Amino acid sequence: MNAPKPSDETTPLYRDPAAPLDARVSDLLSRMTLREKVGQLNQRMYGWDAYRRTPDGRFELTEALYAETERFAGLGALYGLQRADAWSGVDHTNGPGTADGAALADLVQRHVVEHSRLGIPALFVEEVPHGHMALDGTVLPVNLAVGAGWDPALYERAAAHAAAELRARGGHVALVSALDIARDPRWGRTEECFGEDPYLAARLTEALVRGMQGESAERFAADKAPVVLKHFAAQGATVGGRNSAESEVGPRELHEIHLPAARAGVRAGAAAVMAAYNEVDGMPCSGNRALLTGLLRDSWGFDGLVMADGLAVDRLARVTGDRVSAGALALNAGVDLSLWDEGFTHLEEAVERGLVDVDTLDAAVSRVLSLKFRLGLFEQTGATASFPAGGRDLSTALARAAITLLHNDGGALPVAPSVSRIAVLGPQSAGFAHQLGDYTAPQRPGAGAGVLDGLRRLAPPGVDIRHAHGCALTGGDLSGIPEAVAAAAASDLAVLVLGGSSARTPDTEFAANGAAREAVSEMTCGEGVDLAGLRLGAAQYALMDAVVATGTPTAVVLIQGRPHVVPDTAAALLTAWYPGPWGGEALAEVLLGIAEPTGRLPVSVPRSAAQLPVYYNHKDIEYGSYVDESAEPRYSFGHGLSYTSFAYGPPRLSGHTVEVDVTNTGERYGRTVVQVYLRRLITSVWPRTLELCAFEGVGLAPGERRTVTMTLEADRPERADTVEIRVAESARAALSAVPVVLDLRA
Numbered sequence: 004m005n006a007p008k009p010s011d012e013t014t015p016l017y018r019d020p021a022a023p024l025d026a027r028v029s030d031l032l033s034r035m036t037l038r039e040k041v042g043q044l045n046q047r048m049y050g051w052d053a054y055r056r057t058p059d060g061r062f063e064l065t066e067a068l069y070a071e072t073e074r075f076a077g078l079g080a081l082y083g084l085q086r087a088d089a090w091s092g093v094d095h096t097n098g099p100g101t102a103d104g105a106a107l108a109d110l111v112q113r114h115v116v117e118h119s120r121l122g123i124p125a126l127f128v129e130e131v132p133h134g135h136m137a138l139d140g141t142v143l144p145v146n147l148a149v150g151a152g153w154d155p156a157l158y159e160r161a162a163a164h165a166a167a168e169l170r171a172r173g174g175h176v177a178l179v180s181a182l183d184i185a186r187d188p189r190w191g192r193t194e195e196c197f198g199e200d201p202y203l204a205a206r207l208t209e210a211l212v213r214g215m216q217g218e219s220a221e222r223f224a225a226d227k228a229p230v231v232l233k234h235f236a237a238q239g240a241t242v243g244g245r246n247s248a249e250s251e252v253g254p255r256e257l258h259e260i261h262l263p264a265a266r267a268g269v270r271a272g273a274a275a276v277m278a279a280y281n282e283v284d285g286m287p288c289s290g291n292r293a294l295l296t297g298l299l300r301d302s303w304g305f306d307g308l309v310m311a312d313g314l315a316v317d318r319l320a321r322v323t324g325d326r327v328s329a330g331a332l333a334l335n336a337g338v339d340l341s342l343w344d345e346g347f348t349h350l351e352e353a354v355e356r357g358l359v360d361v362d363t364l365d366a367a368v369s370r371v372l373s374l375k376f377r378l379g380l381f382e383q384t385g386a387t388a389s390f391p392a393g394g395r396d397l398s399t400a401l402a403r404a405a406i407t408l409l410h411n412d413g414g415a416l417p418v419a420p421s422v423s424r425i426a427v428l429g430p431q432s433a434g435f436a437h438q439l440g441d442y443t444a445p446q447r448p449g450a451g452a453g454v455l456d457g458l459r460r461l462a463p464p465g466v467d468i469r470h471a472h473g474c475a476l477t478g479g480d481l482s483g484i485p486e487a488v489a490a491a492a493a494s495d496l497a498v499l500v501l502g503g504s505s506a507r508t509p510d511t512e513f514a515a516n517g518a519a520r521e522a523v524s525e526m527t528c529g530e531g532v533d534l535a536g537l538r539l540g541a542a543q544y545a546l547m548d549a550v551v552a553t554g555t556p557t558a559v560v561l562i563q564g565r566p567h568v569v570p571d572t573a574a575a576l577l578t579a580w581y582p583g584p585w586g587g588e589a590l591a592e593v594l595l596g597i598a599e600p601t602g603r604l605p606v607s608v609p610r611s612a613a614q615l616p617v618y619y620n621h622k623d624i625e626y627g628s629y630v631d632e633s634a635e636p637r638y639s640f641g642h643g644l645s646y647t648s649f650a651y652g653p654p655r656l657s658g659h660t661v662e663v664d665v666t667n668t669g670e671r672y673g674r675t676v677v678q679v680y681l682r683r684l685i686t687s688v689w690p691r692t693l694e695l696c697a698f699e700g701v702g703l704a705p706g707e708r709r710t711v712t713m714t715l716e717a718d719r720p721e722r723a724d725t726v727e728i729r730v731a732e733s734a735r736a737a738l739s740a741v742p743v744v745l746d747l748r749a
Contacts, residue, residue: 015030015031015034017121017381020381020382024221024376024377028373028376031121032368032369034121037351037354037361037364038076039075039119039120039123041350041351042074042077042078042079043077043123043371044079044334044339044340044367044368045075045079045341045347045348046079046081046082046310046340046342046343047341047343047344048068048071048082048343049082049083050082050085050086050127051084051087051092051098052065052068053071053081054068054084054107054111056098062103062107064111069114072115073118076118076119077118077119077120077121077125078115079125079126079340079371080128081111081128082128082342082343083130084107084127085098085107085135085136085137085172086129086130086136086137086444087136087138087445088442088445089508089511089513090507090511090513092509093138094138095138095445095447098138099172100139101138101140101171101172104138104172105171105172105386108172108174108385109173109384111125112124112384116384126176126374126375127173127174127176128175128176129174129175129176129177129178130442131165131169131177131178131228132179132180132441133145133146133442134168134583135165135168135169135172135177136442136443136444137174137444138444138445139447140168140444141394141395141397142439143161143165143397143398143401143583144398144401144405144581144582144583145194145440145441145564146180146194146197147185147193147194147198147564147565148401148405148579148582149161149207149401149405150203150207150606151198151405151580151604151643152404152405152601152602153203153602153605153698153700155206155207155209156210157400157401157404158210158211159210159213159214160214160397161214161401162211162213163215163226164391164394164397165177165214166214166216166228167226167391169228170386170388171226171387171388171389173385173386175229175378175380176229176274176275176374177215178231178277179211179215179231179233180192180196180233181232181264182232182238182264182276183195183196183279184198184199184239184240184261184264185198185565186239186240186618187239187241187244187615187616188244188565188566188609189244189245189534189535190241190245190246190565191528191529191530191531191565192239192246192441192530193239193528193564193565194440194441194505194529194564194565194580195441195442196605196606197605198605198640199619200605200619200620200640200695201261201263201264202263202694202696202697202716203698204263205268206267206698207264208232208264208268209268209270211232211268212230212232212268212272213271215227215230216228216273222377223378225387226388229374229377229378230273230274231274231277231308232265232268232275232277233276233312234277235276235277235279235295235299235309236257236279237250237252237257237261237283238250238281238288239261240256240281241281244534246280246530246531246533247281248281249281250282250283255688259691262298266303269303269304269305269307273307274307275307275308275309275374276299276307276309276310277309277310277311278291278309278310278312278315278337280312280315280318286322287315287319287322289312289315289316289319289336289338290319290329290336291336292335292336292337294337295309295336295337295338296337306370307370308371309337309340310338310340310342311333311338311341311342312342312516313516313517314516315344316330316333316338316341316346317329317345317346319333320346326344326349327346327352327353329346330344330346330348330353331350331359333347334347334353334363334364334367335358335359335363339370339371340371343515343516395585398583398584399585399586399589401582401583402582402583402586402588402590403589403592404601405579405580405582406578406593406600406601407577407602407603408575408576408643408645409571409577409604409608409643409644410571410575410644411574411575411576412574412575413556415556415574415575416558416575416577416596416600416646417594417646418496418596420463421495422495422496423465423466424466424467424494425466425467425468425469425494425495425497426471426490426491426496426498427455427468427469427470428470428472428473428487428491428497428546429472429487429500429546429560430473430474430475430500430501430502430525431454431501432453432454432455432470432473432498432499433455433470434453435453435456435585435586436504436506437476437502437503437504437505438451438453438562438582438583438584438586438587439506439581439583440505440529440581440583443505446584451584451587452584452585452586452588453500453587454498454500454560454590454591455468455587456588457587457588457589457590458591458594460591461588461591461592461597463595467494469490469493471483471489471490472487473486473499473546473550474487474543474545475525475542476503476504476525476539477525478540479540479541479545480542481542481545481546484546488553491553491555492553494555496555496557496558497550497553497556497557497558498558499546499547499559499560500559500560500562501539501543501546501547501560501561501562502539502567503528503539503562503564503565504525504526504527504528505528505529505564505581506524506525507519507526507529511526514531517530518530519531519532527539527540527564528564528565529564534612535612536611537566537567538568539569547569547572548572551573556574556575557574557575558573558576558577558594559573559576559577560579560590561577562579562580562581563578564581566578566606566607566609568609568611568612571637577590577593578602596646599645599646599671599672599674601645601673601676601700603641603642603643603676603678603733604639604641604733605640606618606640607619607636607638607639607734608637608638609636609637610637614629614632619636619640619692619693620691620692620694621691621692622691622692623682623691623692624689635735639734640695640733640734641676641678641695641732641733641734642733642734642735645669645674646671646673647669647670647673648667648668648669649668649669649673649703649732650668651663651665651677651731651740652664652666653743654679654741655743659714660713660714660715661713661730662710662711662712662713663711663730664710665677665701665709665711666707667703667704667706669705670705671705672705673703674701674703675701675732676698676699676700677699677700677701677711677732678695678730678731678737679695679698679713679715679728679730680695680696680729680730680734680737681695681726681728681729682694682726683725684724684725684726684744693734693738695734696716696728697713697714697715697716699713725745726744727742727743727745728743728745729741729742729743
């Protein structure tokens with residue numbers, strides 16, 4: 004849709020695409036009434052309530068949209084116009100797909116522009132957590148799987164693809180989790196984190212911003228989308244791993260662990276951030292001026308948009324006493340755009356009561372308008388890109404990169420040529436619905452592959468693939484185990500696929516912000532699904548014990564949204580996290596040796612929930628062990644095996660540049676991730692045991708040696724006079740690696 008253009012004699016400055024952006028914003032702002040300004044700061048509707056599909060297949064707008072547009076003489080932003088899931092009730096029978104998504108967006112935008120006195124278009128804000136959350140959108144592996152890939156360049160390409168899909172359907176702004184750090188795996192949203200380490204998260208956040216937004220420029224390209232990075236800040240540190248609980252973190256923990264990813268995103272040019280639900284030092288993030296203005300804007304120089312999380316502004320009434328003052332507190336703190344709240348609808352009254360200064364209101368409106376101008380919405384409000392090809396290949400590549408081999412006793416994997424009978428067993432073995440993760444639209448039948456599908460397609464001719472479900476993901480029903488045991492006993496190899504699920508179903512009870520009120524069916528992870536323990540369903544352990552007891556070599560594959568506690572009694576153990584719809588195909592490639600296992604753990608895997616926390620970068624004190632169990636994780640951060648072996652030479656240090664020779668000492672091609680850790684020796688504050696400060700993936704042929712060169716971040720060692728640099732294949736290996744001392748006083 005091309006926006007209407009007045010004649011040259013009457014064209015206001017804000018309509019001139021050649022005018023400077025700031026001048027256009029100022030001109031438009033000067034023409035707006037207080038009511039119109041307030042409307043720009045409100046994102047009130049659920050987008051799926053703005054339309055309905057008619058019996059003849061067309062879309063028509065609803066009275067709800069008419070009323071919302073009339074309320075503020077326009078529409079600032081609309082959330083989730085193309086969202087499809089159990090909460091919205093949108094599926095392939097009633098929602099927009101790739102064929103008509105852009106037309107629906109254009110229909111809504113035409114109405115908004117026509118009913119705005121100044122012709123101001125709306126921002127269409129969409130969930131893009133791991134691909135656009137819309138019908139027929141490409142589903143990517145979840146963030147935890149992306150973290151396991153340790154490959155920012157690959158993720159940048161996938162993020163660019165997701166942005167192009169969003170713009171092809173008429174969407175504008177992408178909501179993407181990136182800033183949460185997984186410090187407690189009991190948290191149901193662990194799958195949305197890149198991992199437990201701030202440096203790894205920062206590098207992937209930069210890749211996300213570069214991929215979705217492109218090169219920093221005044222105007223976004225037609226296939227690029229502004230990113231809202233969420234959640235700011237420390238949401239991954241909530242007490243007890245409970246969603247939206249308080250975060251007990253001091254300033255040092257906040258800055259060293261929970262803010263580096265956000266800082267990296269801001270430096271990369273992120274257009275917006277979302278204030279988190281949790282509180283920091285007694286004040287919820289959406290009302291925390293020290294965080295949103297003092298730190299984000301004043302210290303970091305961020306000039307983008309701050310969005311509140313769903314209904315978070317209204318929660319501030321618990322502090323202020325009513326919703327009018329709650330909206331005023333959020334705006335004064337630094338929030339520019341609400342999400343479904345009532346608080347921001349009362350900003351006119353807040354101004355009249357003297358709770359909000361007009362200049363503060365205008366600054367927020369200017370940031371919203373600026374984003375609309377940068378998107379070119381006043382010139383072209385419809386879809387600006389063609390739906391890109393290659394989504395399946397990118398999703399599969401991310402899934403393949405994430406698969407992590409945790410142990411492989413006796414070389415059970417890859418599948419040997421002598422294996423002629425494979426039993427594929429377990430609740431995650433067939434189908435792909437539970438591979439997708441939370442925030443996923445309904446998928447069409449056949450639009451993915453489970454492990455069974457992948458092995459049947461890729462196994463060599465003549466290999467007999469048999470299948471038994473064995474048990475459900477949850478509960479203690481053991482009735483299917485005998486069939487699985489029989490299949491395993493009659494096979495040369497058992498592939499046992501276990502794990503969890505974040506799949507929402509129509510019978511899920513949802514909170515007003517879309518979080519699950521309680522787990523239903525086989526849902527064991529996702530927003531609102533926090534666990535006190537980390538065990539799988541009881542029947543899964545019984546199935547594993549019974550299959551291993553047959554004596555048939557068993558490879559356990561975990562499809563999960565958090566690290567679960569699984570004993571290493573099987574011959575081999577892999578984790579794929581939630582690898583997306585084509586993850587089963589990627590897993591089959593790795594099992595069969597068509598592809599190498601290249602993933603590395605982005606989180607430490609505990610032996611039990613009673614150990615928590617077990618993240619590697621704790622303070623450097625003499626941690627005592629437990630009397631009844633080791634205090635060390637079962638598998639450390641950065642761990643991952645290959646089908647080959649590697650040797651690292653001694654590191655060489657020149658200034659802030661580290662070099663190390665890496666040799667493939669095995670008989671197969673493989674990829675290792677060279678990890679550089681920093682250990683502070685002389686410092687003004689108590690240091691951490693280790694801190695990741697650089698990494699590089701390198702693929703080598705058998706016998707090949709290569710020098711890997713990495714540059715340390717210049718500002719990381721400044722808090723110490725002397726540091727050790729250790730290069731290794733995991734955090735645990737780094738503890739015994741030969742260090743090189745760097746004296747920063749020299």
